[in-house]
Amino acid sequence: MEESSANYVEAVENSQSNHGWQKVVYHKRQRKSKPENSTSGDTIRANGDKAGNVFRSVEQHAEERRKRVVEAQKASLQAEFLAKPAAAAAAGTSDEDSDAENSHPNGATAAEEKKMKQKKAKKPKVTVAEAASKIDPSNLSAFLVDISGSYQNAPDIQLMRFADYYARAFSAVSSSQFPWTKMFKESPVSKIVDVPLNSIAEDVYKTSVDWIGHIPIDALSDFVLWGLDSIIADLVAHQGTAKGSKKSTQQPSSKAQVAIFLVLAMVLRRKPDALFNLLQTLKTSSKYQGQDKLPVLVWVIAQACQGDIAVGMALWVQILLPLAVGKSSNPHSRDLALQLLERILSSPKAKPVLLNGAVRKGERLVPPAALDLLMQATFPSSSARIKATERFESVYPFLKELALAGSPGSKAMKQVAMQIFPMSFSAISKNNPELSGEAAGIFIWCLSQNSECYKHWEKVYLEQIDRSVVVLTKLSEEWKQHSTRLAPLENMRLTLKNLRLKNEQALNDAESGADRIGLIKDADKLCKALLARLTSRGGCVKTSLLITLAVGVAVYAVASTNPDSWDWEKLSVLFGSPQSI
Template sequence: MEDTFDPYLVEESSSAAAAFPAKDPDHGWQKVTYAKRQRRSSNAADPNRHHPNGLPHAGDSSHVFASVEQKALERRRALESATAVAVVAEAGTTAPRSRPAAATSDDEDDDSGAEASRGGQENGEAAKKVKQKKPKKPKVTVQEAASKIDAGDLGAFLVEVSVSYESQQDIQLMRFADYFARSFAPVSGSQFPWTKMFKESPVSKIADIPLCHISESVYKTSVDWISQKSTDALGDFVLWCLDAILSDLASLQAAARGSKKSVQQSPAKAQVAIFVVLAMTLRRKPDILINLLPTLRENPKYQGQEKLPVIVWAIAQVSQGDFAIGMYLWAHFLLPLICGKLSGNPQSRDLVLQLAERILSGPKARPILLNGAVRKGERLIPPAALDLLMRASFPSPNARVKATERFEAVYPTLKELALAGSPGTKSTKQASQQLLPAAVKAMQENNPELTREAADIFIWCLAQNPDCYKLWEKLHLENMNASVAILQKLSSEWKDYSTKLSPPDALRETLKHLRAKTRRMMDSSAPYVILGVLYAYLLSLSWTPDTLRMMFASKYWLPELPGIAKMFANEMTLASAWIHLLAVDLFAARQVFDDGLKNKVETRHSVSLCLFFCPIGIATHAITKVLTKMSTQSH
């Protein structure tokens, strides 16, 4: 800014200096002043410098930004009031952030403050701006927000919604969820970290979240209203809730991985409301999830290790409403997951086993489950699930894991549920016909514990359904080891099984048929015919003119050792020799078995040795006959 002199003041000073030279201590020098600055000071001190309408005079430059500052202050107050109204009015949506607006108004304040500061500096005064911190909003917990929900107000709201949207139940359910979204709007995401809770907390704890904070009166009002809605509308509503939760889960995981992919995310404060309304719906109408079971199985949206805790939580809500339906969903959906796709994941096994243990440990759970062991013709524990449980509870010794003991603990009760029912009923017959082949297959796996358990289930099938005896006859020849294991168990524990298999006429007839089939197989010449044809074919391939010349190279047409060695170096010749030995061993084993039946001598070890090396098997059989005869004579 240029400094200007007032000529009138300078002239006046000069004349004064000439008139009073003796009295002037400054010797005629006059102090230089700035006219503009003086005019500003005088204007600032003048209280009547404004027009009657409140605006400053045109020449008043000291407060030229006063109107701008006033408008900025008004805008800021308007934005703050709009923000407060939006927080209360908007249901289930994130309140508009006030930070950008505040920043804008702060910038305007900074501009006006800077102008005022410049004016102060020109007057020689440094004006310092003091920023006031906004008071922090108090954090509201889920429990505090839930305690403010009034059952009477909720009931009146639901009545109004039911009347307004009488024929649109889907909109009614959305408004129902919207009511709770408004109620939990003050709750921040940090007060409900559901992903962390589901990951770190046991099933027994997460099963009650967040309904443990809802009052009994609010819960009763809600579930009574839910019970009046149709199954289709509730099914769509449950899927909508699950989709919202899984969408929020996907967005959180993407944020944790630093992914730039945008995912539609529900506000964190709305998640509390979604969990609340979903839990109340599943507890009041647990059979809804059974209707949705095909969707959960087929749609990849609901599959995966990271989504399993949400599904387990949902089934836990169902089990709170109905033990039997909860166990049905566990056996039909969760158990195949941990025995199939997620079999190698210990966390998944732990979650699923926790849910089973929670259901079975409930008050009067066993009688309730046994009462509903068969639901609309379907068993709570289907035969396929019992087969999975049996293999998980009785694995081979080198395949045992930490969860094996927990499977063993729940197996007896679950087996009782799988085999529950009156003999001869339709469901029991169907279960026995499905279980018998699975038991036969399990007995072929060379696992003693599994074989004993499978044999017990096999005998249960015989006791429940006479048709299983015919099925046994069909499977006998292809599964001789299984038949042997069953007969051994029957002979060793006949006292226990005699009452279950009474009258034993069907068993007696079946044993006769099995013996006849075994005899026909042993008397049949078909194996020898097949081996003979195969032997002749290989022999024709190996005995070529070149082979004959090597064998009979001497003039006397006698085989020589070098020629024999060259001949057996041929793969075809070696294979034909092996077939020949196998035919001889099989014939010897057959003869040993027949001789054992006639003389009532144990032949299993002798037959095995015959198939390994014929002479040793025959010698062993002879020794066994002698020892058996001596033992019989001594007794």
């Protein structure tokens, strides 16, 4: 009762304070709209999001995604504009004309206006030669002076500005006027070597290469690598289009293609070492591997050949030879590589120049490993001969001479002999007589250059008795030819004696098989015959010396009328005593 009375009194007081009015409250609606109270003000909901921030992460991801899309579109538009500035400008002009034509002050309809509109005349196609003819040498010279002063300490920027000059000069040339991929694929090497330099005036070319000559070699190498990468990227883009790839690949503009080829050719002809310095990169990077890259590599090496034939030969041996004779080679790759080699050797001064520069910067133009590849390609088995074999046979003699060129007996040649020795010995095979004969001849050459090769032969003699028999047979059949190269013959005499001792020990070995015993007996017969020739050669030398002494004495007797006045001591000193012989 007391609680009811208290409530009644409170209600009366409230009524009096509100002057008899009461506020109607819908408790259910109030509960829905009233926010939940929290002591911290950041009540955590069951799903882990704070109050009022449920969609914040979603909105942030959406905003970031939108920014990326906008940036990608912007970059695409910029690239498209850079690639086709002429098309973009033409499109802008067309839009303006269209807007002007769509305003019809006389009330003519769009259909009537379209009928009255005449077709626009097509722009004439500009060839590479026509664009090249418009290059002013004096303007080019002034431009080069300007960039050399403005970017004195930045040769890489100078080169890019230089390339940009030619890019603007050929901006009107369309890709149809320079279909380089088709040209390189279908044309012989002789037709593509001078493309596109054959369109440039001589004074323009001279101005350019003279300026290139002052650029540091490191900057030129970086520029060559950039240019080569651009050409490879364009090649890959064309291949993707030809195969019907759905993936859109941006291709360089036609003006960039012409300019890159042109500037790259001038750099390589003026400074071939810019490409030679990239040799290891070209050999090891997968970007430049594959038969599809071969025409491009042939073209760049051909440019280097025009500047330095020795650099061109070194690049051919190191890059193109493995592609021509390797496991992945095919008739097309062999033909391209041989075309360039034949072009190099066709120059009248090529062979003497290459022989004089057989060693370049401590490296041989034709190293031992390359000689082995050439020997295998030139002397295949009778069943493995191909069309290119005859072409290898025609160039092999000079390449072999180049591989073995040097001062006989010098320290450098001794090292070369030690490198070639095991390769030549391993190439001897009973299944290929021609290859075995050639390899045995090179083996004997190694003996003539380094006496250490005799010792190595003795170590492997019995292990490789079949190959040793081939070498001994070669020596026996061509003794007159090889004996002069092997002189003095003391090392050969000692080695043959040691080989005979090894034969005797092996024949007494009960574990030797019948075939092996037969080979050892054949080798021993050859050793014995060669030792007999060496002995007879010594006797012939003594006989010739005695005859020379007798003739000398006779001449002296005729010249002197009084034999008693002869000075026998002087004669003995002059001709030597018989005992000393």
